[in-house]
Amino acid sequence: EASAKVIDGKKVAKEIRDEVAAEVSKMKEAIGVVPGLAVILVGDRKDSATYVRNKKKACEDVGIKSFDARLPEDSTEEEVIKHISGFNNDPAVHGILVQLPLPSHINEQNVLNAVCIEKDVDGFHPLNIGRLAMRGREPLFVPCTPKGCIELLHRYGVVIKGKRAVVIGRSNIVGMPAALLLQREDATVSVVHSRTKNPEEFTREADIIISAVGQANMVKGSWIKPGAVIIDVGINPVEDSKSPRGYRLVGDVCYDEAIKIASAITPVPGGVGPMTIAMLLSNTLTSAKRIHNFK
């Protein structure tokens, strides 16, 4: 029975982290500069705290200096922005990341806009998104998760140019920038979302599917064109009495069905997930290199 190649995001992410580590130490030796990443966490959501801890750990592993600001849940918008300004002006900081979601009394847009564009390693600033959308313009940073999706395609030798691609989901942080990236690489892109009547009509024609929806097992085997390449960004908990936690994580794509039809597919977990942090480290390194004009 046919079986798709499994795209090993964990392995690729490790390769990228190793590459970043090598570059970081080269830079330190050559010009004495260590890239620095600042993370701002407001409130005490457990999941956010875990993400921040993981990012910190990942920085340490590759030699990037990490800075953090942990602010109480009831911080004002001004206080959060004051911390951002501090990092904007700190020459040891080359990347600034605001852990989302913010408490609901804080305006996310105002806070994200305060990050200076040269340090916007998340790539969420509208100026970066605008440049990503425009031909002949280059964003300073590309959002980490969609960049990770494209990096997986590249490292597995998947041709994008001239192919039909479908992106399911159009969020600012994954779907929309993923579609813009595929289009920049000359795929013909269709964007499917919650108002699309027959999503399967689009996916069935696609050579490349990127799914970033957040619906467990939405994409069935019958939705997939034989030989398609599938990047599954979704991370969805489903009940599982056999798991000690009572649940396990699955993607948007019905993996067991897809693996028989696709030519390549990312697993969940172990696919796109590990790529996000790897891309964040890579963006931080890029930023430090740019700021210090180090090639």
Next chain:
Amino acid sequence: EASAKVIDGKKVAKEIRDEVAAEVSKMKEAIGVVPGLAVILVGDRKDSATYVRNKKKACEDVGIKSFDARLPEDSTEEEVIKHISGFNNDPAVHGILVQLPLPSHINEQNVLNAVCIEKDVDGFHPLNIGRLAMRGREPLFVPCTPKGCIELLHRYGVVIKGKRAVVIGRSNIVGMPAALLLQREDATVSVVHSRTKNPEEFTREADIIISAVGQANMVKGSWIKPGAVIIDVGINPVEDSKSPRGYRLVGDVCYDEAIKIASAITPVPGGVGPMTIAMLLSNTLTSAKRIHNFK
């Protein structure tokens, strides 16, 4: 024999200009402010000079004050930007438009970036494009030609939400923003370009086609789904010995074939063409209202 409704851009553009004229005089009476549009023309391309003249005339007709700077072909980038800065700081100017193309020794990106975003009535600033791409963000201005396309759909009662739309072409000034606008209105959008292998496979499934390619009669009748709505942005000269000028203008869509299959279609000329200037006037009015906080 079936015949599509002809979408009369000339008539709609006239309606919009009348609406703008009424608002302009209301504003003048209420707060004594007259909206102002500055146009910068570098060099002496005949077509550009004609466009600028038409814009000036259109401003006068609706009561918008027009300013212009005509700079010689050999102006430096700094000189052009100096004029833009002057208009940026001039409180009588609410919109600034740089007539493209610029002479080749001038960097278009640097010049366009110099227009302050509050007066970027062309909507070409990457910050405006970024906001257009992002959910939950609002651009200050939407580029005039694609805005005109959507306005025609609205005024003719064409439902966009949930429909399949194809945009042919992905330029910064027409195709790309048109696709973003359709997506904002909840169409499922596919963007076709020169690297797309079988463009007709996409158009045949589309309820709405916006074509902005610049290829005479590329979209044949057989490419069109019965009942589709077609917005033809293309303006292409074709030889015509019967015309006194030796040529006439046609769109990207084979009009004679399309009119038998589509449910509605814009003619060329007289479709999208007149809408561009109407939208420019409307953007200039919006800008003046915003700057003076006039509702």
